[in-house]
Amino acid sequence: MNSKDIHEIIIQIRNLIDNNKSYLVELDQKFGDGDLGVSMSQGFNGILNDYEDNNDLGRLLLDISRNFNESAPSSLGTIISFGIMGMAKSLKDKNEIGSEEFYCAxxxxxxxxxxxxxSKEGEKTIIDSIRPALRKAExxxxxxxxxxxxKLMEGSAEGANSTKDMISKHGRAAYHNEKTLGHIDGGAYVGxxxxxxxxxxxxQ
Known part of the structure; x- marks a missing residue:
């Protein structure tokens, strides 16, 4: 994986987010602000609009993290930025990485x-799609x-689906307590x- 791959992956993510924008809005309207699909689309489009290539993957991801946080004005936008920032620190000074280095990132x-x-796993957030993905792929x-x-895709799909059996512990959804049971978490679905x-x- 190099900077070219990252750019192409972001395009793939943006396209999939845009194709699922209405569903993400529908998920978020139940217990949130209803703008999840819009803010995620803005975030990934914002990355591409201001994309500046950098062979140092750490610096590239740090720029992407800042860009995303500015373009996706939402709590999930900030949370995803935290994730990208953590990856950036792990990949500092690396120009190309293999699958194990990507996993570690x-x-x-x-x-x-x-x-x-x-936050932690089991609290009905994006972590509930990321942690199962990592376990499946390890x-x-x-x-x-x-x-x-x-394997990451398979684990994340299982994790997102499992949030139907969880009660929200964070954000606006937390005020609804047991009413959040039976519903997939929007953040986990984004993951x-x-x-x-x-x-x-x-x-492909």
Missing amino acids: LISGVENIEKKAH PFKSDGFVILSQ KLIFEAISNYYG
């Missing part, structure tokens, strides 16, 4: 989210991007779309 990303957002982290990204886009890129 994802670990750093989710740990940064957990630290800065004060045995395959050195097997190349095609297999790794496939699932991100991993699906990465898998689409490496599987």
Whole structure:
């Protein structure tokens, strides 16, 4: 994976987000502001609009993190920026990485989210698609991007679906308590779309 791959992956994510914008709005309207699809679209389009290539993947992702936070005015926008920032620190001074280094960067990303957002798995957030994705993919982290990204996608889909059995602990949705049972978390579904886009890129 190099800077060209990252640019192409962001295009794939943006396209998938835009294709699912209405569904994300629908998910968010139940217990949130109803702007999830719009803010995520703004975020990934904002990255592409101001994209500046940089062979140093750490610096590239740091710029992407700032860009996304400015373009996606929402709590999830900030949370995803935390994740990208964590990945950036892990990839400082690296120009090209293999699948295991990418996996380790994802670990750093989710740990940064957990630290800065004060959240953990089981609280009905994007973490509930990321952590299951990482567990599913861990045995395959050195097997190349095609297999790794496939396992990440599978795990994230299972994780997003599992949020139907959780009660929201964060944000506006937390005020609804048990009413959030039976509904997929919008943030977790965004996580699932991100991993699906990465898998689409490496599987094409």
